[in-house]
Amino acid sequence: MLGALSAFGALTIDMYLPAMPGMASELRTSAPMVQLTLTVFVVGLAVGQVIVGPLSDTWGRRRPLVIGLAVYVAGSLWCAVAPTAGWLIGGRVLQSLGAAAGTVLARAIVRDLFSGTAMTRFFSTLMMINGVAPVVAPVVGGQLLTVATWRAVFLVLAAAGGVLLLAVVFALPESLPVRDRAPAHPRATLRTFRGLVTDWHYLRYVLAAALMFAAVFAYISGSSFVLQDAYGLSAQQFSLVFGFNGLGIVVLGQVGGLLVGRVATEHTLLRIALTVATVGAAGVLAGAVLNLALPLLLVSLFLVVSMLGVVLANATSLALAGHGSAAGSASSLQGLLQFLVGGLAASAMSLPGHITATGMATTMLVCSAAALTVLGVRR
Template sequence: MVRAAADLQADVIDPPALPGDLMSLRQRVRLVVVLGSLIAVGPLTIDMYLPALPALTADLETTSTAVQLTLTGTLVGLALGQLVIGPIADAYGRRRPLLAGLALHVVASALCVVAPSIGVLGALRVVQGLGVAAATVVAMAVVRDLFSGTAFARLFSRLMLVMGLAPILAPTVGSAVLEATSWRGVFVVLGLFGVALMLTALFALRETLPPARRRRGGAVDTVRTYGALLRDRVFVGMVLVAGFAMAAVFSYVAGSSFVFQDQYGLDERQFGIAFGAGAVGLIAATQLNVRLLRRWTPQRVLVAALTGGTAAGALLVVFAATGFGGLATLLAALWLVLFSGGLAMPNASAVAMTRHGEAAGTAAALLGAVQFGTGALAAPLVGVLGNDGLGMATVVAGGMVAATLALLLVVRPHRIAEPEVAPAAVPVAA
């Protein structure tokens, strides 16, 4: 693994100065807050109703597996929506697709409030995911418009500090809403947050993709661009690494409510605290990553993170299977896995996005689609395996193992001898 990191280090070269390099500290802080808020709508939409899942199951007279599929529906919407929004954002700029997506999210949230059945709720959650996809893609594309290489990884780590607060606050806010109303009130709050984001995007986010850099080749150019991205082995490998790491995180998200509340007997407030502890691990890792990048490349940090995450995943399975140490050891192992994921995801994303700045929207779309697509596939596996600690631990650990294998078998850093300059990899539409 050490040799792999050393060989991979030569693969990505930081490009010349980009607009973000000329920004003041105050401007960067403002950018992080705005983009972090946009990305946060995804975790909030996914996580805020987690404390309500057992109550929602009873209210709609359905099963826990069916309720988990509403989470899967959101992830499917996020994955598919990004594949559509990415090329649109490259063709028409960042702001218009963003505002349209946020409007769709607001409408879907309002309809979730009055959903009469689990089937209708699941369908509306897919629509919510489609709306959230615009915020996710545009935020990533804006970062790539302004930064690249190590600068991208550093800013993305700062960005994760802001958006990392969402998983901590979401279950707590959801629990507070449940004390005053039912699970339907959660979607009222999400709708109001969407309105606030629309106003923020309208007045605080300028366009970062000038007309001269927009791609207007239509469907043919979109297919060509996706094809070129998929032919870039390093890009594909890094996307898979980020995707499998995200699958580990979403397996935790999908199973935590049932494991902590049903198996270990925590109430809704205690669940919010326990769930937030995992999010603290993610945040701590992303902020440590900024310091690590002052001494090491994103590639080296990525290899170390995956090594530690795989080892922590193995411990998690052992603790879940044996019951050793009870909830305390389970939480500790989960914290270590999430900490490793917090190091792996921004660095894998940085390496992938640095290679294709001329198609940042489409590249961000493919990256996001794989991340949320693998999350959508992993989440129901926890339910299939029993919605208990061992089922959740197995899928979480499997995600970290798969991420490590993707790095070694797809990226194959030990075979890369010469730097590859990625911007020429994707043809630019005439």
């Protein structure tokens, strides 16, 4: 259940990616406008986590989770009936605020229950389930498009949200005892956040994870246009490529979970993964600039995307290790930076008015190299 909650944001992002070019045509709008529906979702996901995380430190984890999932279902239904791109953007904002609860509270609940290497390994397990979402979601979305319009994607997401809401209500126990909850006071919340942003040990791991996520998010938001429009892949072919890269997250995330504590520390695995991602991003840029064969581009993309599971599992464990009493707030700040940086990267990529392979590759390289640099800065 925690894996499903943590994957909810990725599921909501990935399932409608194959439909984006068709959505632009049906709604009579531009590709950047459709891409904006992705950006606002990510920003809403970030802002929602900052609201839900501190509330969960005071109320416990279950109540904010139930409210968030109900909001998610409502937002998904709104998107399914949206008549224009503007209405769709509004629905995506509501949907994102609801999805934020699952994203932030899955991490907080893990921190409530685990510590040390056990926590890192559990996060690796969550990354396995998170990796399944990019494998399954675009394939399901692509197949839905063969029998229905893009609106069916949001109906399926609403149904998934409803099922998960029922599961939480009837099967998920509270993980934060009343004795460990923070007082409901705005000043106490602000003090907690001030302590987090001045803790470089916490912040450098959060920033490294956020920048790596931004590199992959540039791929997520731009690859449907690049691979379908520039390289001629069909919606179904794109969904298979996207799914294979998601499978890399699953496999490499599990390998990282097996290695941590046995062969290497969390910090060492994190550094190796960011180095591989940076090399892969350089390969993507070379392929785009030099117009190299598509297989070379796809291999480089795989190297970048597959490292995400290793990076997020180890960076999250290292960041939350010293903040058990404020896991909700610490998790929410991580989510805020992760999705804000990702949204800004996607927006910067589409500033010229259209999305190109070179623009996507440049964004990926800048973000992955910056993540590796931040990790090496000590204070």
